[in-house]
Amino acid sequence: MTTPEAPPVVELRGVHAAYGDIEVLHGIDLTVPAGSVVALLGPNGAGKTTTMKIVSGLVRPTAGHLRFSGRDVTGITAVEAAGLGVCSIPEGRGVFANLTVRENLWVSAGERASLEDMEEVAYARFPRLKERRDQLAGSMSGGEQQMLALSRALGTNPAVLLLDELSMGLAPMVVSEMYEVVAGLAAEGVSILLAEQFARIVLPLADLAVLMVNGHAVRTGSPAEIEEELSTAYLGG
Numbered sequence: 001m002t003t004p005e006a007p008p009v010v011e012l013r014g015v016h017a018a019y020g021d022i023e024v025l026h027g028i029d030l031t032v033p034a035g036s037v038v039a040l041l042g043p044n045g046a047g048k049t050t051t052m053k054i055v056s057g058l059v060r061p062t063a064g065h066l067r068f069s070g071r072d073v074t075g076i077t078a079v080e081a082a083g084l085g086v087c088s089i090p091e092g093r094g095v096f097a098n099l100t101v102r103e104n105l106w107v108s109a110g111e112r113a114s115l116e117d118m119e120e121v122a123y124a125r126f127p128r129l130k131e132r133r134d135q136l137a138g139s140m141s142g143g144e145q146q147m148l149a150l151s152r153a154l155g156t157n158p159a160v161l162l163l164d165e166l167s168m169g170l171a172p173m174v175v176s177e178m179y180e181v182v183a184g185l186a187a188e189g190v191s192i193l194l195a196e197q198f199a200r201i202v203l204p205l206a207d208l209a210v211l212m213v214n215g216h217a218v219r220t221g222s223p224a225e226i227e228e229e230l231s232t233a234y235l236g237g
């Protein structure tokens with residue numbers, strides 16, 4: 001669902017980024033319209049994670065602009081981005097391994113929600129987390145850890161949710177369960193930017209898809225357009 005009258009929640013214009021002397025993003029343009037799901041697709045090393053880190057304030061652009069809801073926030077820190085409601089679930093689980101489930105929810109609640117509210121929505125969606133509320137997050141299965149990571153987004157009403165390779169290391173059934181939750185959040189109108197290597201999983205959820213290759217956003221289009229492009233590329237058709 002898009003809200004044409006609202007400015008995009010996130011906008012990158014001509015963003016470059018580097019690690020040391022090596023530039024890895026070479027002028028990325030990307031728009032996340034309010035209330036929509038944008039999928040970043042592309043092979044390993046294409047720059048998907050770095051693009052997400054620009055939005056979450058973990059990497060500073062060396063050139064170009066970042067805007068949130070029409071406001072220029074280029075150079076924002078990760079703490080400032082979190083304060084503006086950027087909820088980032090990084091690749092490889094965004095949980096504190098040596099804290100319990102409840103402690104993780106408490107940390108995630110921050111100033112945007114109470115622990116009670118966080119627990120209520122998390123346990124309603126994932127009853128397994130309730131049974132394990134005093135267990136150390138690091139001792140849970142990958143799927144349970146990802147449920148906990150996603151609970152941050154369920155409880156804090158994020159302005160934008162960043163999901164990096166939610167499927168990584170998970171069994172296909174668990175991946176489907178996770179993306180059902182993401183679809184539910186999208187239906188509630190949460191703006192979502194997600195990165196996946198496996199296009200097939202996320203294209204059905206997306207309003208827009210962006211294909212990244214070698215630090216360039218080579219194509220932006222509807223999921224159907226991008227799907228066709230991918231099958232042509234992979235099948236040589």
Ligand SMILES: Nc1ncnc2c1ncn2[C@@H]1O[C@H](COP(=O)(O)OP(=O)(O)OP(=O)(O)O)[C@@H](O)[C@H]1O
Nearest residue numbers: 019024042043044045046047048049050051091197
């Ligand atoms: N901390 C870092 N230091 C140096 N180079 C990095 C760092 N993080 C990423 N890179 C490099 O930046 C480029 C883009 O990586 P990035 O992780 O953004 O790609 P990606 O599309 O998310 O890949 P993947 O699907 O493998 O996660 C790669 O060449 C990678 O080696």
